[in-house]
Amino acid sequence: MHAVKRFTALAALVAVALLAVACGSSDDDGGGASTAGGAAAPAVEGGRGTLGVVAIDLQNSFFVKMKKAGDEAAADYGVKANWQSAQGSVERQISIVESMIRQRVGAILVDPIDKNALKPVIAKATAAGIPFISMGNKVEGDGNHNTLYPDYEDMAQVARALATSIGGEGEVGMLVGGRGNFVSDTRERGFVDTLRREFPEIEVVSVQPTDFEAAKATDVATTWATTYPNLKGFSCTSDYLCLAAQSALQNAGMQPKFAGHDGDAEMAPFLEDGSMVLDVLTGGERVGYWNIAVAARLAAGRRLPTDLYMPTYLIAGEQNAADLAEDGLELETVTPARAEQVAQDYRAEFGPDEPDAAMTVGEQ
Amino acid sequence: MTAQHRKTAVLRLLGIAPVLLLVALLVVFGLIDGRVVDPDNLRNVAVQAAPIALLALGAHVVLLSGGIDLSAGFAVGLCAVVIAQRLTGGDGLLVALLVGLAVALAVGAVNGLLVGYAKLPPFVATLATMVMVQGATLKLATSGVLLTNDPTLRTLGVERVGPIPVAVVATAVVGALMWAAMRGTRFGIRTGAIGSDADAARFSGVDLRRQQLLIYVVSALMVLACAVLVVSRTPVVTPNVGGVSLLLDAIAAAVIGGTSIFGGRGTVGGVLVGALIIALVTNALRVFGVDPSSLDLYKGTIIVIALLLDAAIRIARSRVAAGVAGAPR
Numbered sequence: 305m306h307a308v309k310r311f312t313a314l315a316a317l318v319a320v321a322l323l324a325v326a327c328g329s330s331d332d333d334g335g336g337a338s339t340a341g342g343a344a345a346p347a348v349e350g351g352r353g354t355l356g357v358v359a360i361d362l363q364n365s366f367f368v369k370m371k372k373a374g375d376e377a378a379a380d381y382g383v384k385a386n387w388q389s390a391q392g393s394v395e396r397q398i399s400i401v402e403s404m405i406r407q408r409v410g411a412i413l414v415d416p417i418d419k420n421a422l423k424p425v426i427a428k429a430t431a432a433g434i435p436f437i438s439m440g441n442k443v444e445g446d447g448n449h450n451t452l453y454p455d456y457e458d459m460a461q462v463a464r465a466l467a468t469s470i471g472g473e474g475e476v477g478m479l480v481g482g483r484g485n486f487v488s489d490t491r492e493r494g495f496v497d498t499l500r501r502e503f504p505e506i507e508v509v510s511v512q513p514t515d516f517e518a519a520k521a522t523d524v525a526t527t528w529a530t531t532y533p534n535l536k537g538f539s540c541t542s543d544y545l546c547l548a549a550q551s552a553l554q555n556a557g558m559q560p561k562f563a564g565h566d567g568d569a570e571m572a573p574f575l576e577d578g579s580m581v582l583d584v585l586t587g588g589e590r591v592g593y594w595n596i597a598v599a600a601r602l603a604a605g606r607r608l609p610t611d612l613y614m615p616t617y618l619i620a621g622e623q624n625a626a627d628l629a630e631d632g633l634e635l636e637t638v639t640p641a642r643a644e645q646v647a648q649d650y651r652a653e654f655g656p657d658e659p660d661a662a663m664t665v666g667e668q
Numbered sequence: 669m670t671a672q673h674r675k676t677a678v679l680r681l682l683g684i685a686p687v688l689l690l691v692a693l694l695v696v697f698g699l700i701d702g703r704v705v706d707p708d709n710l711r712n713v714a715v716q717a718a719p720i721a722l723l724a725l726g727a728h729v730v731l732l733s734g735g736i737d738l739s740a741g742f743a744v745g746l747c748a749v750v751i752a753q754r755l756t757g758g759d760g761l762l763v764a765l766l767v768g769l770a771v772a773l774a775v776g777a778v779n780g781l782l783v784g785y786a787k788l789p790p791f792v793a794t795l796a797t798m799v800m801v802q803g804a805t806l807k808l809a810t811s812g813v814l815l816t817n818d819p820t821l822r823t824l825g826v827e828r829v830g831p832i833p834v835a836v837v838a839t840a841v842v843g844a845l846m847w848a849a850m851r852g853t854r855f856g857i858r859t860g861a862i863g864s865d866a867d868a869a870r871f872s873g874v875d876l877r878r879q880q881l882l883i884y885v886v887s888a889l890m891v892l893a894c895a896v897l898v899v900s901r902t903p904v905v906t907p908n909v910g911g912v913s914l915l916l917d918a919i920a921a922a923v924i925g926g927t928s929i930f931g932g933r934g935t936v937g938g939v940l941v942g943a944l945i946i947a948l949v950t951n952a953l954r955v956f957g958v959d960p961s962s963l964d965l966y967k968g969t970i971i972v973i974a975l976l977l978d979a980a981i982r983i984a985r986s987r988v989a990a991g992v993a994g995a996p997r
Contacts (some may be wrong), residue, residue, distance in 0.1 A: 363745070363802065363908035365812035372810055483961040513960040515913055518904040523716050527954045530708040544813045548904040555826045570815055588812060 354384045355599045356404035358397055358414045360485070361390035364516050365544055366566065367415075369588025370595070375649060377596035381656050383410060385596055394418045401425045410603030411435040413451075413595055416486065419443040435602035439595050441486040442611065449602065450451065451595050451613045452629045455487060458584040458616055459494030459539075459565065461635060464502065465582035465620070466537045466563040468633045473505035474536035477528055478489035479545045481516045488516075491541040491565055509535070518548035525549035528555035537561040543568035543583065550574065567619055567647055581628075582635070583619040585643045588616070593650040594641075598663050600656075612664035621642040675988050680984035685978055686925050686941040693945060693974070697952040704952045711833060715901070717947035718839040719744075719894045721940050722740035723918035724925070725846050726890025728939045729883055731922055732850075734863040734931030735783060735790035737887045739798040741915025743775045744909055745896035746805045752814035752905035761818050768892055775801060776888025777881065784880030818905045825900030829886055835897055839940075842893055847936040849886075859883055863931025920971055921946045943973060 355378065359367045371387050378385035386409070390397035394417045404412050405428050416422050416438055423445050429436040430447035442450045466476065468475055478495060479597030481488035492511065499506050509532050514520040521540070525548070528535055535553075539562050540546040546564040553560060559579065564571065574580035594614050602608060620628070620637040628635060638646070646653075654662060681688070696704035723740055730737045747768045756831035775797060782793035827834050850856030858879050861869040870876050898909055925942025927934030949970045958966055 361908065362806055363906075363911065365809075365906040365908070368806070368809055368812040368907060372812075480960060484724060510954070510957055511960055512954060513963060515908075516906075517908055517913075518906050518913075519719075519898050519902045519909050521904075522902040523712075523950075524954060526712045526715065527709070527951055528711055531703050531955050532704060544904050544906060547813075547815070548902050549905055552901075568813065 306530065311664055316625050331601055334424070352408070352410040352603060353382075353385055353597060354407075355603060356401075356407075356409040356412045357385055357387045357596070357599075358412070359387065359389055360397075360405075360417055361392055361516070362387060366542060366588045366591075370592030372592065373589035374592035374596040376651075377600070381597065381600035383429060383596075383600050384526040390417060393416065394421050398422070401429070405429050405432055408432065409434065409438075411599040413437045413439055413565075413599050415439045415555040416441045416443060416508055417484075419486070435599065437595065437599055437602065440591075448610075449598070449608060451598055451614065452611060453586055453591075453614045453616050455490040455565075456494035458618070459491045460498040462563045462565065462582050462584060463495045463498035464633055465574045465618075465628055465635065466539055466561060467499060467503040467506050468628055468631045469561050469624070470506075470536040471583045472503055475500040475507050475532055475534055477510040477512070477524075477532065477535055477538040477539040478508060479512055479514050479521050479524060479538065479549055481541050481545075482513045483650055488541045495539055503591045514545055516542065516545075518544050521548040522552045525552035526556065527563050529553055529558055533558070535560050537563070537581075540564045542566050543571050546580070547571070550579070567617070567643050569644050569647065572644065575619060575624070575640045578627075579623050581620065581624055582637070583640075583643070585617040585619055585638070585647060586614070587650075590647055590650045590653070592665070594654045597656075598652040601660060601663065606660055608660055608663055615665045617643060617646060679985060679988050682981050682988065685985070686938045686945065686983035688981070689924070689974055689977060690941055690945050690948070692977075693948055697948065699847055701952070701955055704948075709951065709955065711831070711836075713947050713951045714836045716951060717943040718833075718835045719837050719897045719914070719919045720899075720921050720946055721943035722842060722890050722894040722897060723914060724921035724939045724943050725843065725936065726887035726894075727915075727918045727922045728925075728927045728934055728936065729846075729850070729859060729890075730790070730887050731919075731927045731929055732863045732931060732934050733859045733880070733883050734866065735880070735883065736794060736919075736929075737779060737884065738791065738915065739775060739779060739801050740794075740887060740891050740918065741910045741912055742801045742805065743772065743888065743891045744799050744895045744898060744910030744914060746775070746801050746808070747772050747892050748899050748905050748909045749805055749809045749814065749907055751895060751899055752816050753808065755816045755818055756814050761820050764818075765896065767897060771846070772888040772892035772895075773885060775891070776885040779888070780881030780884035781877075783884060784877040791892050812906065814905040816899055816905060821900040822903075823900075825897065825902075835901065838897070842890075843936055843940050850936055853883060855879075855886075860932055860979040863928075863933075878927045915952075916933065917946050917950075918943075921976075924971070924974055926978070926982075934986050946971070949974075 374385050388400045397417055401412060404423060412434055419441055422443060426436050426445035426448045436448040438448055438450045442452055480492045496508055499508055512524040543564045543566040546562050552561055561581050563582045565584045567583050567587050571580055571583050598612060618635055618637045619640055625637045694705060703709060703883050726740055750771050751764045751768040754767050779794055779797055781792050782788045824834050858874045899905055921942035922939050923929060924945050925938030949967055953963055953966055
């Protein structure tokens with residue numbers, strides 16, 4: 305019996321220790337957190353040398369990649385990155401930001417769930433002299449910066465490429481992350497608006513949310529296989545959703561063309577063989593490194609434009625690019641190999657030795 | 669036919685309430701859009717119900733004992749990531765499954781020890797392990813996306829035995845084993861006894877601590893089975909697989925299938941039918957082309973209506989049963 309009690313106590317201790325490692329020490333946000341280098345740290349560590357980053361959901365694979373390269377950027381710039389997950393909750397996101405302001409971190413980066421809800425805490429942060437960066441979603445706040453990329457325009461090009469590749473007619477589907485997510489919504493609008501405006505013979509038969517889960521993308525695709533057997537193409541707001549759907553549709557004996565976003569390296573074989581018409585390189589790692597680089601520079605007192613734009617690249621296989629051009633759609637694309645090189649070369653693009661001007665390509 | 673015979677017949681009919689509910693939904697959805705009841709689509713529904721069913725079987729065992737396992741959804745993600753990592757790292761399927769089993773058993777053991785031996789309320793204990801499991805998954809999943817390509821897993825997730833998908837056959841086999849375990853073993857009888865009256869169970873010689881430990885370990889085994897099925901169906905593994913949405917689907921399936929959230933009552937067959945109902949509702953809304961903004965609202969509303977119907981059927985059943993018991997013989 306004593307052995308059992310000792311074992312129970314030990315198990316409880318291990319559980320608490322693991323909990324501490326997983327979440328950082330106690331804080332009012334409750335979100336998962338970690339710092340660069342992977343050591344356990346207070347959930348909101350204070351001090352000007354610390355950057356607070358609030359992601360919507362750190363479980364999302366894009367944020368996993370962002371964090372990985374963001375931690376590298378933090379190390380390169382000599383700061384600490386304290387990553388927090390809002391777990392999809394606006395209230396939690398605001399609570400974490402307020403906590404970061406109290407701890408007087410060097411800069412705060414937030415992927416806004418609701419940009420209007422953030423305005424009061426943006427005002428608090430700027431009043432406290434803490435640079436505030438809204439990632440991927442422009443907030444007309446009081447003194448904040450915005451790190452942006454042209455999602456709408458890029459997805460419009462995705463729509464044009466997909467539509468052109470299927471002859472400008474037929475049924476098309478789309479997998480989105482989830483309604484209410486700014487990036488997902490913007491990409492959806494860019495794709496659907498363009499098809500409706502420029503390709504009247506194409507019918508968007510199904511726009512399905514996946515909660516950013518590959519398994520749900522699989523479920524949707526298997527349902528498409530029976531309900532839309534004539535589906536000629538589909539697109540996704542994130543590449544891994546396309547991967548899951550493509551696999552499910554192939555298993556069902558269908559091979560529709562598809563196009564996506566993010567520029568994941570895993571898409572290269574599909575771009576090369578032509579089944580994937582077009583991809584857009586933002587790159588999770590690249591986005592993560594860039595955002596931390598911007599925040600570190602602002603925390604160090606450097607002056608940067610209010611709106612900063614990261615260059616994106618359209619990716620297509622050489623044959624596909626040629627075919628699209630032949631069909632009248634001239635796009636400036638890079639090959640999958642070149643895209644992979646750009647995606648991995650974020651240090652050269654945004655590293656500490658680069659000038660401040662390298663942080664933006666100018667207004668788009 | 670006497671009044672008592674009629675009441676007994678009604679009682680039997682009400683005893684299969686979840687099946688009646690499934691049939692009613694099929695009829696209604698089929699009338700709205702015939703594609704829902706197309707045989708190929710119904711096969712999709714069965715496949716999509718399989719992971720929900722496996723996780724719901726684990727939830728059923730825990731709920732039957734009067735507990736709850738909030739960590740199960742995220743534990744699916746952890747096991748899936750661990751298995752996928754081993755496979756992409758070059759290990760064979762057996763090694764990957766053994767590592768996945770070790771992780772699942774560890775999560776189950778921690779839950780069981782916290783609930784059974786440390787006497788923490790299941791809600792609190794499994795909420796803590798849920799956060800722990802989330803954190804562990806994030807620590808492990810550094811690459812974001814893992815691609816698996818194991819032929820055996822592919823057979824499980826994609827192939828068919830005749831017209832029936834292997835995933836459905838496998839789930840049915842697991843369901844049958846669970847049914848046998850819950851009906852014919854001391855584990856099943858004691859689990860139900862704890863949920864009905866824990867004190868009475870203890871007085872009759874049940875070691876509550878050991879039984880709680882076993883219950884959460886069994887739940888973890890169902891987590892592993894669910895993770896394997898998810899990986900086999902979707903060769904793209906991300907750290908957000910499973911999670912809250914799958915957990916809620918599983919608990920809803922168990923409850924719609926007749927498992928009481930207060931413990932002591934429920935059947936394996938009911939849980940499997942409950943999983944089919946949840947998958948059917950989700951699938952039908954996709955086929956209808958419901959606006960993505962309204963999808964969760966409609967799904968939640970249909971599940972609430974289903975639960976209310978289920979509750980009404982149960983009340984009717986208990987009234988009829990009381991009538992039968994009180995009838996002159």
